Structures are given as C-alpha cells and as structure tokens.
Amino acid sequence: MPFKAPEVFRCPKCNKPVYAAEEVLGAGQKWHKLCFSCGLCKKMLESTTVAEHEGQVFCKQCYGRKFGPKGYGFGGGAGCLTMDSGAHLGNKETAMTNKPNYQAPPNFFLN
Ligand SMILES: [Zn+2]
Ligand SMILES: [Zn+2]
Structure with missing residues (x-):
C-alpha cells in the first residue's frame, strides 16, 4: 500500500510543496514567498498588492499595463x-x- 502523503499545496511557479511557514495566498493558490513575484517585472508581491490573470500573478502596475x-x-x-x-x-x-x-x-x- 503506497504511502499517502498529507495534502500538500504545490507552488504554481516552481511546482514544489509549499509549507505553512512560507506560504502566501494569491490567485486562489498557495505560493512560496519568493515565488510570489510579478510575472513581468519580478517584483515581490503581497496578497494585498497582487493582481491575477489566468493563474499568473502580476503587480498592479504591470497588470494595468498589460491587461488594463x-x-x-x-x-x-x-x-x-x-x-x-x-x-x-x-x-x-x-x-x-x-x-x-x-x-x-x-x-x-x-x-
Ligand atoms: Zn515556489
Ligand atoms: Zn510587475
């Protein structure tokens, strides 16, 4: 019988498990703090400054420019x-x- 791992969220960016100590919620998913950066300018994001688009996260400035x-x-x-x-x-x-x-x-x- 295979070992059943507890439910682990995977970072959408690097696809590695995200543990509670390093998680950031964004776009309905859990990210590593370091992976939670703008898809365009790579600026670090926070759950309050993020804008999402089709599962990707951007800072508000880039989002406004790209999708605004x-x-x-x-x-x-x-x-x-x-x-x-x-x-x-x-x-x-x-x-x-x-x-x-x-x-x-x-x-x-x-x-
Ligand atoms: Zn990651
Ligand atoms: Zn940006």
Whole structure:
C-alpha cells in the first residue's frame, strides 16, 4: 500500500510543496514567498498588492499595463515615466509627488 502523503499545496511557479511557514495566498493558490513575484517585472508581491490573470500573478502596475484599459501602457511611454519617478523613492504610488497642492511649510520657498 503506497504511502499517502498529507495534502500538500504545490507552488504554481516552481511546482514544489509549499509549507505553512512560507506560504502566501494569491490567485486562489498557495505560493512560496519568493515565488510570489510579478510575472513581468519580478517584483515581490503581497496578497494585498497582487493582481491575477489566468493563474499568473502580476503587480498592479504591470497588470494595468498589460491587461488594463486600452490606450494606457504598451506603446505609450507614459507608463515608463511614472515608474521612474516613483522607483527611487520606493513609492508604489506616485500620486503624492505629483500633487500640485501639496501643502508646504510657509517658509518652504525661502530656504
Ligand atoms: Zn515556489
Ligand atoms: Zn510587475
């Protein structure tokens, strides 16, 4: 009689068993933390930042560019600029830096 292994989830990326200590839930599956990265830019993902498409996982930025509304993304160039302006700040959102009415301290311009 063959040994019956307990139910083990396999990482969709590397197809190896995922144990509780290293699992991340995404796209209805369990992934290794290290395997749970964007299929395009390889950025590490979290269950809150993931976007899924047909069993693959992407970061929201790549997802938006690849599967988002037409006209936004590939062939555009605006997407690259957005990425650049945020990357060095470690920002996922660039909205803050682009905001024109950011409230500066009163003497901000005197310095
Ligand atoms: Zn894996
Ligand atoms: Zn990505």
